[in-house]
Amino acid sequence: MKCIVGVTVTGLDERGSKILEPGAPMPEARLRAIRGLADAGIRVYALIGPVLDRLEGQEEEFCDAVATAGAKEAVLDRLNPRTELSARLARMGVSGSAAALGKIRDGLEARGISVSDAFQRSRRSPCYQPGVT
Incomplete structure (x- = not known):
């Protein structure tokens, strides 16, 4: 059976992660999951998103962490908030x-990671792979 696993990574800051994604796994746990899957020979991609302003100035460190974790593919998701989410994020x-x-x-492409955009139905994206479940 073919499969691809996507692991969401939104940043490296544990404090920010606790505030923005309460109850979700911390960034380091997500990166370890990517590493474990990659080491097991499972095709894994990092779903990076939404890309928020809190990553500004940390882009190189973030790209290094994703590459070191073993992701060979990444999907970038820009912020497309619904009305209620916009108000919460503004607060x-x-x-x-x-x-x-x-x-x-x-940065990811410079590290040899294939990058595509979320929700773009392109054959390049790991999110659109015929025959993959």
């Missing part, structure tokens, strides 16, 4: 970052 002082998204794309 938290968080927004999407096109600048960080571009730097992360470039």
